[in-house]
Amino acid sequence: MAGVNGRPLVIPALQQWTGGTGEFRLGGGSRVVSRDAPEQARRFAAELGVPYGDAGGDIVLALTQSGRGLESYRLEITPERVLVEAPGPAGLFYGTRSLLQILGEDGRAPVGVAEDWPNYPVRGYMLDVGRRFVTPAMIHRLIGLMGTFKLNELQLHLNDNEIKPPDGDWSRAVSAFRLRSDAFPGLAAAESYSRADWDGFEEAAAVHAVTIVPEIDAPAHARAFIAYEPSVGHDGGDSDHLDLANPAATKLVKEVFEEFVPWFRGPAAHFGADEYYQSKELWRRFFNEMAAHLRSLGKQPRAWGGFTRLSPTGDTTGFDPDVVINSWNNGFYGPEGAEGDAYPLINSNDDLLYIVPEADYYHGQGLDGAWLHEHWEPHVFAGGQSLAPDDPRLLGAMPALWNDLVHATYGEERMYELIEDTVGVLAQKMWSASTSGLPYAEFRGRAARALRVTTARPVPLQGFEPRTSAS
Incomplete structure (x- = not known):
């Protein structure tokens, strides 16, 4: 007509x-x-x-x-x-x-x-604030950016440390835990978030229909816990691995979650569980204990995929089945490793979706937006290990920005720029797994316009509640 x-x-x-x-x-x-x-x-x-x-x-x-x-x-x-x-x-x-x-x-x-309507229930982004502090103002700004493009989960990676310590001495390693509470004096870094800061994040997220997924990472990447209590560290504390043979190590992590879970308004909490090499059997026991503990605290547990490389059997045998898994690396647990399993999966594939600012690996200058626009969808993983587009296990995707280079000189504005550059194309694919019908150059211009015309004034809003299940 x-x-x-x-x-x-x-x-x-x-x-x-x-x-x-x-x-x-x-x-x-x-x-x-x-x-x-x-x-x-x-x-x-x-x-x-x-x-x-x-x-x-x-x-x-x-x-x-x-x-x-x-x-x-x-x-x-x-x-x-x-x-x-x-x-x-x-x-x-x-x-x-x-x-x-x-x-x-x-x-x-x-x-x-x-x-x-969205085709995927999880349309997220993960930001590593453990290795590099991000001001509360920048967290609010990122939440606003996500709301503009209908992304609905912000995972905050709240503790971590540099990958290799100076001269092999872990006591000199940069590490941080970013939540501050009188219950654990000395655990939080000088730059950390108070309860008031966190409440502000949750309120801003509610305004923009975003759910925050807090991540407290253990038993690896745990130098901040060991600096706080050296007796729980592997190798006599000269490590970033907890000594899971010591029951006090898992007990400490549980107590930290008990303290901070009341801060968290969303349905899920992430306990990390990646890249731990002390003992495969101890890792399985930790995984199962933490999953059960988070459920006892009223949260759906999440973890990074590691079954293929870290479990005693090389698969999911003997592991708690009620955990949402971020599939971040095919060798640790990708689509081939997950074949036959029932774990709900979030695509966080490192080859395609990781940014490490200024690094010579993992997209140090930002994700390849043109490639994502033409070839990527949430079911697509690297190395030809894609899931079927309609795989019922696939919840969606969660790209990640990791601050591995703790001594580099970039700041939070650079982090924001790297996220903003491709957030529109990622949002397009996470919403409907289709293209916009525009050439990528024109699409980028439209994304910039969308951000300009939807920049919201900071007017308080009540009424949105975080979702009550992972799906």
Whole structure:
């Protein structure tokens, strides 16, 4: 039909669009209204620069019983009004992100109906703040960036150490634990997060429909624990490995989780469990104890995949089955190693999705956005070990920025730049596993525009609650 409006350009792209004719124009008399989600509506009105009202507005936010999950939404645009409806607050938020992009700088939106939903429940990013501190302001900024592109999980890697100590002396190694509590005096680094800081992260995440996944990493990468209590360290404390033959080591990690789990509002907590070489049997025992302990604290346990290389049998025999696994390296536990297993998987493949700023490995200058745009989807792993696109175990993907080079001179602004550079294309693939239909150069320009027009003012919002399950 002549004159029917084409699909608006949104990042990530709208799943379905039915075009009409004509356009909606945001005007001086426009108002945002909602009986169901007044706080969200107030915030959205502030972003648009229009008033909020109880009735009679031309932009309406409404909760509905229909939809494809709590993150789905529907936009109905007529010349007279825009209806944003969704089954839950997260979907409403995503609908407003798309509407902001559609309205752009001129306040015009084509008449039509959009139906949109994510194909993957996990659309994340991981940031290593253990090796290099990131200010609370930068965490807030990153959460806002993720919300703009409908990413929904931020994993914060809260403790770590340099990979090799100076002259082999672990007592001189840079290490840090980033949560500060009077219950563990001396454990936290000087640059660390207080309970008030963490509450601020959780509140900002709620505003942007993001769930924080805290990671406290053990029994390797554990130099901060050993510096705090040398008796729990392997090799008499000259190590970054806990001595799992000493029950006090696992006990300390459990106690740390007990102290900080009340801070964490999301459903999951990550206990690391990667690259431990003291004993395969002790590693299996630690894995199982920590998984059970986190469930006893009300959290779904997560861990880095390591079964292929670290388990006594080279597979998952004897391991707690109720753990969500980040598959980060094919040799440690990739799609071939996971064949026949039932563990829910998150694609964090190092060859494709790791950034180590300024390194000569793992994308030191940022991910290959053009390659990701043309070839990558969440089921794609390196080395030809991809899963089937519809594999029910695959929850989604989580790229990661690791600060391995603890003595390098870059700062948090560089980290943000490296993440921002390809976050749009990653979001596109994690939302629908499809391309945008644009050449990559044009796509990058559209992503920059999307970020510009959806930059939210810091208006408080209540109402979004973290998801209650991994799926």
